[in-house]
Amino acid sequence: MAKLPVQFRLNGSDRAAFVDPAENLLNTLRRGLGDFAPKYGCGQGTCGVCTILIDGEPHLACLTLAIACEGRAIETVSGMADGADLHPLQAAFMENFAAQCGFCTPGMLTAARALLAKNPTPTREEVIEGIAGNICRCTGYEPIIAAILAAAGSRDVRRA
Amino acid sequence: MPVDVRTCQTMAEAASMLSGDRTATLLAGGTLVMRDVNEGRITDGTLVRVADPAFRLVSTGGGRIELGAGTTMAMVLASQELVFLHPAARAIGGPAVRSAATIGGNLFAEAPYGDFTVALLALEAQVTVQAGYGGGRTTPLEEFLAARERGRQQLVTAVSFARPQSAGALRFCKASRVRPKGISVLSIAAYLPMSGGRVAGARIAYGAMAPTAIRAKGVERALEGRMLDAATIEAARQVAGEGTRPATDAIASEWYRREVLPVHLGRMLAGEER
Numbered sequence: 001m002a003k004l005p006v007q008f009r010l011n012g013s014d015r016a017a018f019v020d021p022a023e024n025l026l027n028t029l030r031r032g033l034g035d036f037a038p039k040y041g042c043g044q045g046t047c048g049v050c051t052i053l054i055d056g057e058p059h060l061a062c063l064t065l066a067i068a069c070e071g072r073a074i075e076t077v078s079g080m081a082d083g084a085d086l087h088p089l090q091a092a093f094m095e096n097f098a099a100q101c102g103f104c105t106p107g108m109l110t111a112a113r114a115l116l117a118k119n120p121t122p123t124r125e126e127v128i129e130g131i132a133g134n135i136c137r138c139t140g141y142e143p144i145i146a147a148i149l150a151a152a153g154s155r156d157v158r159r160a
Numbered sequence: 161m162p163v164d165v166r167t168c169q170t171m172a173e174a175a176s177m178l179s180g181d182r183t184a185t186l187l188a189g190g191t192l193v194m195r196d197v198n199e200g201r202i203t204d205g206t207l208v209r210v211a212d213p214a215f216r217l218v219s220t221g222g223g224r225i226e227l228g229a230g231t232t233m234a235m236v237l238a239s240q241e242l243v244f245l246h247p248a249a250r251a252i253g254g255p256a257v258r259s260a261a262t263i264g265g266n267l268f269a270e271a272p273y274g275d276f277t278v279a280l281l282a283l284e285a286q287v288t289v290q291a292g293y294g295g296g297r298t299t300p301l302e303e304f305l306a307a308r309e310r311g312r313q314q315l316v317t318a319v320s321f322a323r324p325q326s327a328g329a330l331r332f333c334k335a336s337r338v339r340p341k342g343i344s345v346l347s348i349a350a351y352l353p354m355s356g357g358r359v360a361g362a363r364i365a366y367g368a369m370a371p372t373a374i375r376a377k378g379v380e381r382a383l384e385g386r387m388l389d390a391a392t393i394e395a396a397r398q399v400a401g402e403g404t405r406p407a408t409d410a411i412a413s414e415w416y417r418r419e420v421l422p423v424h425l426g427r428m429l430a431g432e433e434r
Binding site: 128 | 163
């Protein structure tokens with residue numbers, strides 16, 4: 001079957017790929033475009049490690065058709081840092097030991113980013129709701145919640 | 161043959177494609193269908209997408225509310241006019257799932273999924289279905305669910321229901337093992353309009369207590385015309401399980417679901433949040 005072209009903005013840059021019609025966005029990002037930040041965990045929409053932003057809204061890349069992203073703005077963790085300067089969320093994760101194996105971390109950072117863009121001063125309960133779609137096996141979630149609350153306390157959090 | 165994708169600019173075109181090709185599957189939010197693609201349960205045929213703006217139209221003016229089948233849970237949560245549906249919408253997956261999951265798709269989610277449909281059933285929603293290029297046909301949700309498997313090559317275009325008496329008149333709870341997000345042990349929606357301090361027109365619906373969402377008509381009869389006091393709630397608890405056929409699955413056993421159903425129903429009717 002012939003591949004289809006798809007073009008979108010990825011972390012601020014115009015990118016294009018040839019994809020199978022029913023290919024999911026996660027496959028396209030990792031294998032087509034070399035962005036390995038979003039991970040493959042379950043393929044079912046349960047684990048959240050493939051969470052990315054499409055036009056600012058959180059989506060699961062494993063459940064998103066690549067061709068449905070034509071003309072959209074996609075953001076992954078790869079675009080969070082500004083050169084050597086970490087995004088405040090990334091710095092907060094580091095300072096609060098919010099990553100152990102790191103596999104859930106790209107999804108957690110992206111979910112947190114989406115949360116803080118909508119709600120810059122979340123309560124603990126709102127943070128828990130915001131990461132409700134992301135599973136972590138290592139940390140027990142408390143360091144992640146603390147990191148997000150700490151980043152929310154920082155004035156710089158709306159940078160990206 | 162690998163899977164093909166066709167994007168239709170109108171709902172009529174999509175309906176025609178679905179009814180004309182038994183290997184065509186509607187792709188709305190993708191939370192069910194893309195899972196099947198990823199797990200190899202859909203390996204050929206065509207995924208049909210709907211780009212028609214009417215598919216996601218939210219009409220809340222007037223006494224009757226109509227929601228396009230492509231309306232997402234996130235769109236429901238963003239609408240203050242639909243605040244009475246927020247507990248049900250919030251019960252679906254996590255934030256990323258809600259960006260994509262649609263009302264129409266939830267109608268087809270098999271137990272123990274499909275919790276939003278439970279709330280729609282308590283509101284006695286009507287489902288508008290289009291087969292081919294003909295006009296839409298409207299069916300009560302209860303009938304639609306009973307015939308759901310036979311209707312997979314039709315396009316659900318919209319869901320409609322009467323505006324509830326008040327936002328508080330529709331109660332919703334979901335019992336799951338993992339909070340705040342988790343697959344249902346069971347879910348309950350209770351529409352309890354009151355008149356003169358008594359229940360007038362109770363509609364109760366369950367999720368994950370049968371192969372589809374079902375009405376709890378025994379409970380409705382036990383509540384009708386009575387004050388919502390301890391005696392009434394106990395009478396409702398006694399008949400809570402009537403008509404239920406819960407499954408045993410990875411989340412809970414049939415026995416467990418039957419045991420906890422009256423507990424959750426009683427708490428909900430008493431207004432106890434857990």
